[in-house]
Amino acid sequence: MKKVLIIGSGPGGYEAALHARKEGYEVVLVEKDKIGGTCLNRGCIPTKALVEASYLYKKATGGKFGIKGATFDLSEIIAYRNKTTETLRKGLEQTLVKSGVQIVKAEAQFKDGKVIVNGKEESYDYLILATGSRPFIPPFEISTEILTSDNFTEGNFEVKDTIVVGAGVIGLEIGTALAMLGAKVTVIDIAPKILPAAPATVQSRLSAYLKKLGIKFMLNSKVEKIFEKDGKKAVALENGDVVTADQVLVAVGRKPNTEGLESLGLQIDRGFVVTDEYCKAKDNIFAIGDIATRAMLAHTASHHAQVVIDYITGKKRFKKEEFPIPQFVYTQPEAAWVGEFTGRAKKLVLGAVGKAIVDQTEGIIEIHTDGEYVKGFVMIGYGASEIVNLASVVITAKVTVEDIEKIIFAHPTLSEGFKMTLM
């Protein structure tokens, strides 16, 4: 039985482990921290829990639905968040163990072309590196304590005035949660627009919606210093302005954990492992997820995992990122997109979708087609993070616009907006 050694148990590592077991390989999964990686423990899942709780609070105090007077207890929100991640982690551990994956809780080291685990060389037929990433702190002059996404998702924060440095996905999601719980939030970014990789519609419309939520944006603003001033945190900008608040979150991006990997003879380019279209870094060594792509998403990592195991078994059915990668930001409203945004665009405001009116009508659906096929999908609004998967199916499986016309969509739903937009 050939042996697959996997370093890192995030969505790349654990999916690779499960796929490899299914194909009959011996699998050793090495993890230095908690099973599930950043996504489960400090990323996607805890952030979604924070947004979920704060959105519930907003809805249950706003009065729109005939419901009001709700209060929140931050320690209980954090307890709920913890329970969410623990439940998922436990389930994942059970699934891994049940499927026969050998989990080794240790930090892998890379020396002279070898993988060292617990002081001994660990052998393998195939090595899959899925070591992930960590928050990147730019070279600001920092003379006070700052928060990173790790602190936030671990619960070491308070609901008070906050400066968020970074208008990317992480900064906006945490900023949204804090704003909905009543904190004053200022988002600062050097870029002229939020979410640099998002389609223009999302950049312009979502920032307008988030402003309505009370978030203040300072774009085109370069941070120089973060320091303490009169018992507050202060951020000094290049233009001389100084902004103060009770806490500062720095969320400008993430850095791949590739230190030491060059000793395996891999090529590292600006921090990322260089891989081929099947995620191969060298011979029988593969690199997946955050260390191998700038699209640092949990589902990119899981997709890579699938590509690698498929390659190892000789099936080679598909190449990495051959298909569009859906993306979303879990703000309120949510925004999501997938595909290309160059074709003809049909648009529908969410206010025309019955189910949206039941919840919230802020938003729009925009579908790009070449006349025959759907090429791209952009949505801002409640449910966007789900409907983007429907769009991913339509684009990747080449369902035609005419097909969509014939398909019966249930009413009243948000996703029928997909069909309505095309009609």
Place this chain on the structure above:
Amino acid sequence: MKKVLIIGSGPGGYEAALHARKEGYEVVLVEKDKIGGTCLNRGCIPTKALVEASYLYKKATGGKFGIKGATFDLSEIIAYRNKTTETLRKGLEQTLVKSGVQIVKAEAQFKDGKVIVNGKEESYDYLILATGSRPFIPPFEISTEILTSDNFTEGNFEVKDTIVVGAGVIGLEIGTALAMLGAKVTVIDIAPKILPAAPATVQSRLSAYLKKLGIKFMLNSKVEKIFEKDGKKAVALENGDVVTADQVLVAVGRKPNTEGLESLGLQIDRGFVVTDEYCKAKDNIFAIGDIATRAMLAHTASHHAQVVIDYITGKKRFKKEEFPIPQFVYTQPEAAWVGEFTGRAKKLVLGAVGKAIVDQTEGIIEIHTDGEYVKGFVMIGYGASEIVNLASVVITAKVTVEDIEKIIFAHPTLSEGFKMTLM
């Protein structure tokens, strides 16, 4: 310009009107009540609003999310419900007017093969009958005031102990809303299972979840009398039992509005207009929606509308109900299904889906395949009513199981559970 005369402005009638205008026909739309029909004014939309508000109340008092202490005000819930339907109705009216549909607010009558509107014969090249349905009250012996779904969705009810006669979609949705607001709810039905047309998984599992919500079920129970007793409402069953509560909702089904249509020379079978595969009842007369199918769903009616206009223009691209009809019940958890449930079934409990753990893990996904294609989808759980549309696309467009394996689904979402189930 040929003229299309449409009677009834529900999802069948208004969709037919919009499609017909798009194809360049003159369109007269006759409506005796409010634009939007049952779905918009007394059905789907107001029910969803009631469930939405009551689910919010449940979540904002349960404490699970760190949020508690919310209160509700029924008159404000009803105001929210009214605002929801009014917003949608207004939008729909504007869309109709803007697209050039002539709306006539009057009751159409059918006499000697003619359509009479406001006392005059209304001419047409094509007549589309979309007169809908109304609550059906079985021949119980009723000597006290009862409620129907009309009263509930119009807001003439209270949050107090309720007997719901009928374990179909309407009874369960309203029962769920009342139970979540704190009322004691007893659902009585003559059938041995809830939701007679639903797959077995839904019948058994959903009733278990609804029991957990506090709903009491009395199945296999034939109602004989509804009367007043000591200031309460009482329901006497055939077995001699008498159940009492503060209000009684009778929601055992709906009756098609086909009275008078036989004078147009149409064939009526047990209350329904008999139509062919293109919804044609006779020559240039078509019948769509609730008067022509036992699948009395808004989206069946809109689908019929599409089939008819397609037929009239000569395109004839598809026949009525040639494709699977997704269905759902908006209880908590929701349940939804589409397709056939005979093939091999793969199952996934929602507790394995990260995003479900963030909200609620009650539920299951069940996908039936023939090995190559997806044939049927059943889901109980949060988001089921949206994901059923993804399933409808997959089944109708014949996306293969192998295709799904390759398609990238965003994480963490509920809909990635669709892919997870198949893997």
